[in-house]
Amino acid sequence: MTALLTIDNVSVSYGKAEAVRNVSIAVEAGQVVTVIGPNGAGKTTLLNTAIGLLPCQGRILFNGEDVTRLETESRIEMGFGLVPERRELFAEMSVYDNLLLGAYSRKDGTAAAKRSIDDVFDRFPKLKERRAQHAGTLSGGERQMLALGRALMSKPTLLMLDEPSLGLAPLIVKEIFRIIPSLRDLGVSILLIEQNARSALETANYGYVMETGEIVRQGPAGELIHDPQLIATYLGGHGDAHN
Ligand code: ATP
Numbered sequence: 001m002t003a004l005l006t007i008d009n010v011s012v013s014y015g016k017a018e019a020v021r022n023v024s025i026a027v028e029a030g031q032v033v034t035v036i037g038p039n040g041a042g043k044t045t046l047l048n049t050a051i052g053l054l055p056c057q058g059r060i061l062f063n064g065e066d067v068t069r070l071e072t073e074s075r076i077e078m079g080f081g082l083v084p085e086r087r088e089l090f091a092e093m094s095v096y097d098n099l100l101l102g103a104y105s106r107k108d109g110t111a112a113a114k115r116s117i118d119d120v121f122d123r124f125p126k127l128k129e130r131r132a133q134h135a136g137t138l139s140g141g142e143r144q145m146l147a148l149g150r151a152l153m154s155k156p157t158l159l160m161l162d163e164p165s166l167g168l169a170p171l172i173v174k175e176i177f178r179i180i181p182s183l184r185d186l187g188v189s190i191l192l193i194e195q196n197a198r199s200a201l202e203t204a205n206y207g208y209v210m211e212t213g214e215i216v217r218q219g220p221a222g223e224l225i226h227d228p229q230l231i232a233t234y235l236g237g238h239g240d241a242h243n
Contacts, residue, residue: 012055035191081188099149204221
């Protein structure tokens, strides 16, 4: 079976410093796949490379097609979506206009984009309530919902999320991790980068552990969450994955 996304033996450098080394990752259609690991492991670099913001060695395939040399714009048109760590909303613009801008790469017209906004509002009723509010005045959780909603506006088949739980209160984090698998109903597969290893592994089908630029461990998420070494390093260290 051809994976939706294949990152094949990819290396990325900033000048002489190699941030990602010989990394291979696959996201099958309909799956949530997570990459966990500490600060500076190269996770953000990997996502930015997948969507074409950084050049790399190795290959990136989308539905079996080699996209390694394609521009970011073309990848977005093909179905890539990215919610960056900083969320990068237009602070002075309304919730509604931020969403509308998320549809810029689509070619099916404004009426279709407006219908998609209604779909986003159905999924995130808070955003509907706040449709006229400037994005810059939203709470952290609302901003993350808007960033997610905006990414959905381009109708991605692969959504890459860079630390969606970063800086959010525990209840909001729970809500975000409830929403992520529900996006599969829309035909969206997910590549999730997280430092919140426990929540990520509870949500994902398959997981990779990245340390200093390399994949050091991988497996079904349900197995990784019970791995004693991962429990000690990333999951709270009590030897009981449920506490
Ligand atoms: P975090 O969770 O802190 O975001 P990360 O796993 O996403 O970490 P990256 O942000 O990909 O890690 O960084 C990987 C390495 O590359 C780090 O050593 C970082 O300092 C370096 N790096 C990242 N961006 C740049 C850049 N623009 N120029 C030079 N080095 C960079």
